[in-house]
Amino acid sequence: MxxxxxxxxxxxxxxxxxxxxxxxxxxxxxxxxxxxxxxxxxxxxxxxxxxxxxxxxxxxxxxxxxxxxxxxxxxxxxxxxxxxxxxxxxxxxxxxxxxxxKKAAAPKAEKADAAPAAEAAPKKAAAPKKAAAKKEA
Structure with a gap:
C-alpha cells in the first residue's frame, strides 16, 4: 500500500x-x-x-x-x-x-479517572463557600 x-x-x-x-x-x-x-x-x-x-x-x-x-x-x-x-x-x-x-480502553479509563476528579472538585468548591458563610455571619 x-x-x-x-x-x-x-x-x-x-x-x-x-x-x-x-x-x-x-x-x-x-x-x-x-x-x-x-x-x-x-x-x-x-x-x-x-x-x-x-x-x-x-x-x-x-x-x-x-x-x-x-x-x-x-x-x-x-x-x-x-x-x-x-x-x-x-x-x-x-x-x-x-x-x-482505535483505542477503546483508553476512553473508558479517562472516564473512570474523570469521575473521581469530578467528585473531588465539588468538595473543594464547597469548603470555601462554607468558610465564606462563616465570615459573613
Missing part, C-alpha cells in the same frame, strides 16, 4: 519501509511521528479513501543537506556576491501506511 503525503510544502510518495528526507520536523532520533496530511492512498493501481488513514514514521536522524552556492554577478559593475546555504533535513523511515488504531 502506498500513500502520497504532504509535509514541508512538498509531496512524497511513500510505502512501508521507505526512507525519505523531508524538511526539518521537531523530534529526536528514535521518536515516532504520524504524518497526517494524506492526499492520496492506493494499493497497486487502485486509489482508496483517505479518511481515517495515517502514515506512521520513525525519525532516523536530524541532518543538514548539501551546501548550495548562490552566486550573483553583474558584469562590468564590480558586483559579486557569494552565499552558501545548507537546509536542515529530517530523515524518516516509514513504518506503516494504514488505518488509525
Amino acid at each position: 502506498f500513500a502520497i503525503v504532504r509535509t514541508g510544502g512538498k509531496q512524497y510518495r511513500v510505502a512501508a519501509g521507505d526512507k525519505i528526507a523531508v524538511e526539518k520536523l521537531s523530534g529526536e532520533a528514535g521518536d515516532k511521528i504520524s504524518l497526517g496530511d494524506i492526499l492520496l492512498a492506493g494499493d497497486g493501481d487502485k486509489a482508496q479513501d483517505v479518511n481515517g488513514l495515517t502514515v506512521s514514521a520513525e525519525i532516523i536522524a536530524q541532518e543538514r543537506g548539501e551546501k548550495v552556492i548562490v552566486f550573483k554577478k553583474r558584469r562590468r559593475h564590480n558586483y559579486r556576491r557569494k552565499q552558501g546555504h545548507r537546509q536542515s533535513l529530517t530523515l524518516l523511515r516509514i513504518l506503516a501506511v494504514g488505518k488509525e488504531e
